[in-house]
Amino acid sequence: MSTTPQSPPPKTLTLTSSTLFLNACNSLSDLSPQNPLPHSFNLLSRHSPLPPIPPNFPQSNLIPKTLFVVDAFRSSGDFSVSYLLSHFHADHYAGLGPNWSRGMIFCSAITARLLVESLKVSPLFVSPLPLNQTVQIDGCEVTLVDANHCPRCRPVPVQGERYVHSGDFRFCDSMKTDPAIVDFVGADGVFLDTTYCNPKFVFPSQDESMRYIVETVERIRDEKEGLGKSVLFLVATYVVGKERILVEIARQCNCLVYVDGRKMEILRALGFGDCGVFTEDASASNVHVIGWNLLGETWPYFRPNFVKMKEIMAERGYSKAVGFVPTGWMYETKRDGFSVRTKDSCEIHLVPYSEHSSYDELREYVKFLRPKRVIPTVGLDVGKLDSKHAVAMQKHFSGLVDEMAIKHEFLMGFHQMTLETDEKDGGLVLMLVQMRK
Numbered sequence: 001m002s003t004t005p006q007s008p009p010p011k012t013l014t015l016t017s018s019t020l021f022l023n024a025c026n027s028l029s030d031l032s033p034q035n036p037l038p039h040s041f042n043l044l045s046r047h048s049p050l051p052p053i054p055p056n057f058p059q060s061n062l063i064p065k066t067l068f069v070v071d072a073f074r075s076s077g078d079f080s081v082s083y084l085l086s087h088f089h090a091d092h093y094a095g096l097g098p099n100w101s102r103g104m105i106f107c108s109a110i111t112a113r114l115l116v117e118s119l120k121v122s123p124l125f126v127s128p129l130p131l132n133q134t135v136q137i138d139g140c141e142v143t144l145v146d147a148n149h150c151p152r153c154r155p156v157p158v159q160g161e162r163y164v165h166s167g168d169f170r171f172c173d174s175m176k177t178d179p180a181i182v183d184f185v186g187a188d189g190v191f192l193d194t195t196y197c198n199p200k201f202v203f204p205s206q207d208e209s210m211r212y213i214v215e216t217v218e219r220i221r222d223e224k225e226g227l228g229k230s231v232l233f234l235v236a237t238y239v240v241g242k243e244r245i246l247v248e249i250a251r252q253c254n255c256l257v258y259v260d261g262r263k264m265e266i267l268r269a270l271g272f273g274d275c276g277v278f279t280e281d282a283s284a285s286n287v288h289v290i291g292w293n294l295l296g297e298t299w300p301y302f303r304p305n306f307v308k309m310k311e312i313m314a315e316r317g318y319s320k321a322v323g324f325v326p327t328g329w330m331y332e333t334k335r336d337g338f339s340v341r342t343k344d345s346c347e348i349h350l351v352p353y354s355e356h357s358s359y360d361e362l363r364e365y366v367k368f369l370r371p372k373r374v375i376p377t378v379g380l381d382v383g384k385l386d387s388k389h390a391v392a393m394q395k396h397f398s399g400l401v402d403e404m405a406i407k408h409e410f411l412m413g414f415h416q417m418t419l420e421t422d423e424k425d426g427g428l429v430l431m432l433v434q435m436r437k
Contacts, residue, residue, distance in 0.1 A: 014136045015127065017067075017082040018044050020104045024124040028101060038102055040078040053079045058383025060191065060375055060390075063163055066140055069103075070165050070191070071377075076102040082138060086167025087147070088114040088240050096121055106137065108144055113269050114240070132180055145180045148172050148355070164369065165191040166377075170206070170354065171361040176368055186402060187371045194376040195356040196328055197393050202358055203328055209353035210245055212338060213324050214252045216349060217287070220322055221253070232318035233287045234309070236295050236325050239266060241355055245326055249287055250277040256285040263289060282316060295323045295348055296341075302329075302350055306343045313346070320345045328354025359396075366400045373401060 025041045043050055053062065054077065061072035067080040073095030076083065081103035086092055088111045096105070098120040105115065105126050112128035115121040129135050134143045147169035164184050175181050203209075217233055224231050235246065235257075246257045256279045259267065264280055267273055279285060290312065296304040302325065313321040325348060339350040357365060366374060374397045381387035 012134060012136050012141075013130070015106075015138075017104050017138050020127060021081040021125075024104065024122075025101065027124050028122065035101070038078060040081055040103070043078065044081070050081075051077075051079050059385050060377045060382045063140075063165065064189070065161060067138070068140070071167065073100070073102075078102075082106070084142075084165070085111060085115070086165065087111060088118075089168065089238070092167070093119065098122070100125055106142070110270060114266070117269055118239075118266065134180075143180045145178055148175075161189075162187040163189050163191065164371070166193050166365075168193045168195070168356055171357045171365040175365070181369075185369055187369060189373045189375050190366065190369055190371040191375045191377050192362065192366070193356055194362070194378045194382070194393050196354070196358055197362055197376065197379070197396055199359050199396075201328065202360060203352035203354055206244065206353060206355075209326065209338075209351050210248045213245060213326070213349070213351055213353075214248060216322070216324075217249060217253050224320070230318060231286060231320045231322060232313055232316055234290050234295065234312065234321060234323040235287065236292050236323065237263075237289055238292050239263075240270070242326055242353070243267070243270065243272060245324075245353065246289065247272075247275070247277055253287070255287055258282050258285045258288045260289075286318070288316070295325055298325065298327055298329050302341070304341045304343070304348050306346050306348075309346045309348070310344075321347075323348040324351055325349070326351040326353035328352060328356055328358070363397065363400060366397045370400065370402050 022041065022044055025037050028035065029037060040050055050067075053067070057075060057079075058072060061070050061075065062068070063070065063084075067082045068084055069076065069080050069082065070084045071086055071092040073083065073085075073093065076095065083103045083105050085096075085105055085107040087108075093115070096115065096119055100121050103125070105112075105121070106129055107115070107126070108131060109128040112123075112126045115126050116123050129142065129144050131144055131146070134141050136142075147167055148171070162184055164181070164187050213235075220231055220233075235242070235249070237243075237246070249255070250257050257277055259278050259280065261280060264273070264278060267278055272278060282288065292298075294305065294308055294312070296302055309321050309323060313319075323346070338352065341348045341350070374394050375385060376382040376390050376393040379393060380389045382390050382393070384390060
């Protein structure tokens with residue numbers, strides 16, 4: 001009987017931050033000998049230990065019992081050369097630029113490309129990781145999986161003790177069947193995107209919000225049929241993000257979407273360059289992408305900028321402008337649809353489309369993972385886990401975390417501490433340590 005030979009399992013990629021960092025610094029020194037290298041390079045070159053992590057370092061940006069710093073480049077120091085970037089949004093990559101040499105940046109391949117092409121970070125210090133594949137870094141197993149936020153955003157589970165760092169994310173049902181995430185049910189902690197951790201933030205699904213935008217474009221386009229170039233549709237987006245909306249408009253409305261040269265460069269890096277959706281010819285479409293705040297300020301409440309909107313409309317030769325501001329901050333809805341601001345020939349639709357989880361979705365995610373603890377990553381003073389704001393956020397997940405595991409862990413630690421003071425019970429101490437492992 002013949003059998004088909006089995007392929008050997010893929011070998012786990014093993015990386016060492018300090019080795020990668022030393023090699024990167026040496027290469028940088030060869031290329032630019034005039035540039036000073038960080039003190040951490042001198043220490044590691046002499047096989048000396050790095051200084052301890054400062055006691056005031058934000059705990060929401062540090063994986064416990066490791067030197068992995070997550071999305072905290074402004075807080076970088078000689079205490080670590082291991083940095084994780086969850087995704088390419090300015091509030092997460094702040095502190096990075098052409099002069100970065102403080103450590104290795106581990107991230108997804110597309111985020112790595114954006115760092116190099118858009119921020120001009122030296123590729124010497126950027127280490128792209130594969131998707132849905134466990135990589136061993138400094139003795140920890142790290143797996144990147146899709147966070148349903150912006151293209152190629154990843155939560156970062158780290159094994160040993162087991163932690164899930166969600167970065168920014170929008171929870172969806174498919175996460176419940178993702179093997180990489182399922183393996184972390186009962187994790188020691190989840191670093192949670194708490195942008196909308198408030199019961200008032202209840203907004204519709206992304207599909208419902210996208211359907212509203214598409215139907216609005218189609219309705220107005222039908223109303224103005226035969227009037228030629230009369231209505232300009234403006235969609236406000238970030239540098240990265242909201243791409244799903246643009247693709248759906250193009251697909252369902254059978255049109256191209258105009259973007260400027262800088263936006264097109266970003267879209268090409270994200271893999272949208274050849275999808276047949278976007279054009280740099282403004283005359284080829286009346287659906288135009290514009291910068292985020294051009295239609296108005298969104299925080300702490302929406303303040304429309306009709307003056308700027310009219311300028312754009314006039315410059316591009318249209319008689320009416322319809323804008324869309326898609327963000328979870330626009331969570332207010334009306335009986336007959338979402339909120340709309342109008343003035344003269346301009347109207348702005350406030351669409352509660354979010355790439356962050358709503359309050360109910362956050363609770364559902366924590367209920368699914370049932371971790372021992374929740375570590376908020378967004379909000380006032382969340383860097384201090386015992387701050388009143390962090391504690392208040394954690395109370396939203398009372399009953400959803402594994403409180404029995406926390407109590408058991410506390411009692412184990414208490415008994416271990418008691419037994420270690422009693423020389424007669426030395427053998428039993430070893431048994432308890434093994435149980436904890």
